[in-house]
Amino acid sequence: MVTTSGNPVGIVAEFDSPASLLHAAESLRDAGYRRFDCHSPFPIHGMDRAMGLRRSPLGWIVGMCALFGASGGLLLQWWTSAVDYPFVISGKPFFSYQAFVPVTFGLGVLLGAVAAVIGMLALSRLPMLHHPVFHSDRFARFSDEGFFVSIESSDKRFDSTETRSLIESVGGRNIETIAD
Amino acid sequence: MNSANPTSGHLDPEPLIAGNQTFRSVTERVCSIVEAKTPPIWFIAIGLAGSLAILLFGLIGYLVWEGIGIWGVNIPVGWGWAIVNFVFWVGIGHAGTLISAILFLFRQRWRTSINRFAEAMTLFAVICALIFPSIHVGRIWAAYWMFPVPNQMSMWPNFRSPLLWDVFAVSTYFTVSALFWYVGLIPDLATLRDRAKTKLRKIVFGLLSLGWRGGNRQWKHYELAYLLLAGLSTPLVLSVHSVVSTDFAVSILPGWHTTIFPPYFVAGAIFSGFAMVMTLGIIARRIFRLEDFITVKHLDKMSKIMLVTGMMVGYAYACEFFIAWYSGNIYEQFTFMNRAFGPYAWAYWIMVTCNVVVPQLFWFRKVRSSILALFAMSILVNIGMWFERFVIVASSLSRDFLPSSWDYYSPTIYDVGIFVGSFGLFLTLFLLFIRFLPMIAMSEVKGVLPQANPHYHQPAGTHGGSR
Numbered sequence: 196m197v198t199t200s201g202n203p204v205g206i207v208a209e210f211d212s213p214a215s216l217l218h219a220a221e222s223l224r225d226a227g228y229r230r231f232d233c234h235s236p237f238p239i240h241g242m243d244r245a246m247g248l249r250r251s252p253l254g255w256i257v258g259m260c261a262l263f264g265a266s267g268g269l270l271l272q273w274w275t276s277a278v279d280y281p282f283v284i285s286g287k288p289f290f291s292y293q294a295f296v297p298v299t300f301g302l303g304v305l306l307g308a309v310a311a312v313i314g315m316l317a318l319s320r321l322p323m324l325h326h327p328v329f330h331s332d333r334f335a336r337f338s339d340e341g342f343f344v345s346i347e348s349s350d351k352r353f354d355s356t357e358t359r360s361l362i363e364s365v366g367g368r369n370i371e372t373i374a375d
Numbered sequence: 376m377n378s379a380n381p382t383s384g385h386l387d388p389e390p391l392i393a394g395n396q397t398f399r400s401v402t403e404r405v406c407s408i409v410e411a412k413t414p415p416i417w418f419i420a421i422g423l424a425g426s427l428a429i430l431l432f433g434l435i436g437y438l439v440w441e442g443i444g445i446w447g448v449n450i451p452v453g454w455g456w457a458i459v460n461f462v463f464w465v466g467i468g469h470a471g472t473l474i475s476a477i478l479f480l481f482r483q484r485w486r487t488s489i490n491r492f493a494e495a496m497t498l499f500a501v502i503c504a505l506i507f508p509s510i511h512v513g514r515i516w517a518a519y520w521m522f523p524v525p526n527q528m529s530m531w532p533n534f535r536s537p538l539l540w541d542v543f544a545v546s547t548y549f550t551v552s553a554l555f556w557y558v559g560l561i562p563d564l565a566t567l568r569d570r571a572k573t574k575l576r577k578i579v580f581g582l583l584s585l586g587w588r589g590g591n592r593q594w595k596h597y598e599l600a601y602l603l604l605a606g607l608s609t610p611l612v613l614s615v616h617s618v619v620s621t622d623f624a625v626s627i628l629p630g631w632h633t634t635i636f637p638p639y640f641v642a643g644a645i646f647s648g649f650a651m652v653m654t655l656g657i658i659a660r661r662i663f664r665l666e667d668f669i670t671v672k673h674l675d676k677m678s679k680i681m682l683v684t685g686m687m688v689g690y691a692y693a694c695e696f697f698i699a700w701y702s703g704n705i706y707e708q709f710t711f712m713n714r715a716f717g718p719y720a721w722a723y724w725i726m727v728t729c730n731v732v733v734p735q736l737f738w739f740r741k742v743r744s745s746i747l748a749l750f751a752m753s754i755l756v757n758i759g760m761w762f763e764r765f766v767i768v769a770s771s772l773s774r775d776f777l778p779s780s781w782d783y784y785s786p787t788i789y790d791v792g793i794f795v796g797s798f799g800l801f802l803t804l805f806l807l808f809i810r811f812l813p814m815i816a817m818s819e820v821k822g823v824l825p826q827a828n829p830h831y832h833q834p835a836g837t838h839g840g841s842r
Contacts, residue, residue: 213829220591232590236398236562237822238598239829242591251599261607275523275531287535297540297618301547304611308551308604312558315600319593322585335569337589338562340398345590 201374204327205347206358207334208367213239216342219365220245223344226361230350234334234343256314257307264306268299327375334371345373391485391823394667398821405563405815406570408663413810416662421806427799434792435510443513445789452772452784457511458622459764460794463647464504464801465545465619466640466760468552469612470648471497475555476608479601485676487819488668491563492659492809493652494556499804500651501549503797508541510793537621544618551611555604558597561587562818616644623767630710630771633698635691642687646730647760649681653753655805657746659814668815671744678743681756685734688763692731710771718783719770722762729759 210216213235220233224247233242243250269292276282277289287294316322328334328345337343344367346358359370396404438445448455471493478486512518521542523532532539564584571577587593617637624636653674660669699707714723733755736742743749774781808814825831 212831213827214831217829232588232592234589235591235594236402236566236589237818237827238594239591239827241829243595246591248592248595251596253596253599254603257603257607271523272534276534280529280531282533284533284535291535294535297537297614297621298534298543300610300614301540301543304607305547305550307607308554311600311603311607312554315558315596316585318596321587321593324581324586326586326588328588338566338569338587339402 203348203355203372204375205345205349205353205373206362207328207331207343207345207371207373208362209333209336209369210342210344210366211368213342215366216344217241217245219344219362219367222361222365223346227352228346228350228358229352230347232345234328234337234341234345236338236340251318253311253314253318257311260310260314261303261307265299265303267306268302269295271302272298327373330373331371333369389672390825391670391672392488392668392820393670396667396820396824397826398824401817401820401824402566402570404665404668405813405817405820406567408809409567409811409813410570410572414662417806417810421803424799424802424806427796428803429799430792431506431796431800434789434796435506438510438789438793439515443511445787447784447786447790449782449784451775451780451782452769454511454768454772455784456765456786456790456794457507459761459768460797461504461507461511462619462640462764462768463761464500464507464797465548466616466644466647466764467651467757468497468500468504468548468648469616469641469644470652471495471500472548472552472555472608472612473645473648474652475559476605476612479605480609484823485673487816487823488665488670489652489656489673489677490819491556491559491816492655492814494552494559495805495808495812495814496651496655497552497648498549498556499801499808500648501545501552502804503801505545505549506797506800537618537625540618541622544615548611548615551604551608555608558600558604559816559819560812561585561597562589563813563816565589566817567813613641616640628771628775629704629706630695630714630767633695635694635698639688639691642684642691643730643760643763646681646684646688647757649677649684650753650756650760653677653681653749654757657750657753659809661746663809663814665815668820671746674746674749675743678737678749681753682734682737685730685737685756689731689734692727706776710774713774714766714770717770717774719766719773722766723770726759726762726766729755730763733759 208219210219216233216235217239220231220242223231224245231246233239233246235242272295273290276291276295281289283289328343333341334343334345344362346353346362348355352358355372362370392401394400443457446455446457448457471490474486474493475490475497478490509515509518512521520526520530521532521539561584564580565587568577568580568584571580617640620636620640623631624633626632656669656674656677660666696711699711702708714720733752736748736752742752769784773784821827
């Protein structure tokens with residue numbers, strides 16, 4: 196148990212394996228908790244369903260951006276080669292769409308990839324260089340071999356004693372209160 | 376989800392990572408390389424590599440000052456070593472993306488031990504590659520003409536030229552590879568941040584890891600982003616070397632003007648790239664004692680990929696000859712006879728020996744499990760693949776349609792110096808990478824350990840789990 200100055204914003208509990216973390220996530224989901232997260236050194240198969248999370252919308256973002264990049268690339272080539280600077284080169288038509296495929300494709304991939312990274316960071320609320328969970332010293336082990344659950348006290352179901360006993364009943368250890 | 380329990384028993388598949396690793400030991404093993412005191416050999420190595428890199432920059436400076444006349448390029452051979460080296464380095468890069476993207480899509484979980492440093496290799500190889508066409512333009516201060524930048528001449532680049540496709544393909548390739556590499560690094564940078572003892576390391580890795588908390592609400596976006604990047608990189612990597620090959624194939628020169636070039640170049644790129652991954656991997660596992668991570672099985676699988684791609688390359692050589700005969704085109708027929716028996720025959724037969732004959736040894740299990748043999752062969756393949764590009768560039772250009780314009784091309788000391796220097800730059804970047812960043816993707820390796828499976832049950836009497 197840690198005492199940090201400031202208002203308590205949630206609790207962090209440790210679990211000993213991917214299986215027990217998965218089980219804890221299912222229990223919290225079934226008990227109606229929404230504002231909790233399961234931290235692990237690597238993604239755990241089946242955790243999205245255990246936590247009751249929906250699929251990430253990233254695919255739509257990337258798809259739209261890739262389409263935007265590709266159509267922008269084609270537009271650029273059409274406008275520069277056929278409208279603004281029409282120039283006969285080896286007798287090819289000004290709008291030689293076959294020759295414009297590589298750049299169109301390249302710009303589609305480029306914008307799609309940039310969107311995948313920026314979108315992933317934005318949806319994960321990153322970069323966020325500080326977060327209250329980092330007040331816990333044990334929590335740093337999440338990037339090594341630790342499995343943690345964090346529950347925010349802003350969750351509607353959160354109750355300082357009830358939540359704690361639920362966590363304990365599913366195998367949570369080293370439960371800490373986190374302050375901001 | 377399968378519920379097979381990797382408990383003891385002879386029916387279990389061999390583990391991907393040897394040495395009964397735990398999550399802890401993976402972290403320790405990989406981080407200790409970065410956190411320990413710098414070994415003296417590193418200083419010696421970077422001293423040598425750095426000197427060559429300085430040689431490269433010095434020679435580039437002289438080249439810009441004096442012009443590309445210091446090279447051996449002439450008319451008709453206007454491309455020379457610069458373009459040979461460009462294609463060579465871009466090709467090397469392809470293995471990194473193949474391992475990180477294509478093997479990921481095919482769920483080849485063994486890739487996790489080698490993908491990080493293979494991706495780093497890609498980045499550094501593409502940096503070396505980008506240098507050559509940039510300095511080959513001669514008037515390097517006009518290089519921005521290649522980009523669609525509005526300018527006072529109100530001119531636009533010629534998008535119908537394969538050389539411009541190249542600009543877009545290779546720069547997109549570099550950007551996407553860098554993004555992919557960085558996304559893969561984020562969880563491992565967080566590990567280094569959480570283990571950091573000094574304030575400087577805490578700040579640097581804290582900033583680089585962007586505040587990663589490893590929550591599943593982050594992992595779910597992360598995993599999809601990784602999948603999407605793999606999905607985008609896969610057609611990209613196949614297209615990049617196809618576009619590079621169109622630099623040749625779209626011209627009308629005999630020996631270049633063939634439709635086999637895109638697949639032939641892609642196969643060759645993967646072939647040479649795996650050879651370079653093998654060379655670097657064997658050195659790294661030896662120096663840093665990473666035999667448990669980069670196992671003999673990894674090298675065995677890479678040898679098989681090299682065998683396949685080497686045979687594709689051999690098939691392409693044969694097919695070119697067949698088509699030259701079958702097409703009835705006398706210029707094409709002359710070009711290929713000239714390749715095999717003309718003034719560049721020596722280069723042609725080095726190429727055939729290294730790329731077609733040598734890889735046949737990969738058929739033998741004994742060879743595939745001999746580290747020394749693999750190391751020697753990987754270097755031979757790299758040599759062979761460099762000669763392949765040399766043969767394509769020099770033999771076709773030096774003898775085209777009109778015998779009156781024929782000439783022999785040989786490099787000068789500056790060609791050699793810049794090529795050797797590019798190896799210096801490549802190795803300098805690679806040495807900096809293995810010193811300061813985790814060269815094995817820890818979070819991915821942990822994910823393929825048996826105990827990472829939520830259905831894993833600890834074998835009775837052992838403690839291989841998370842403790």
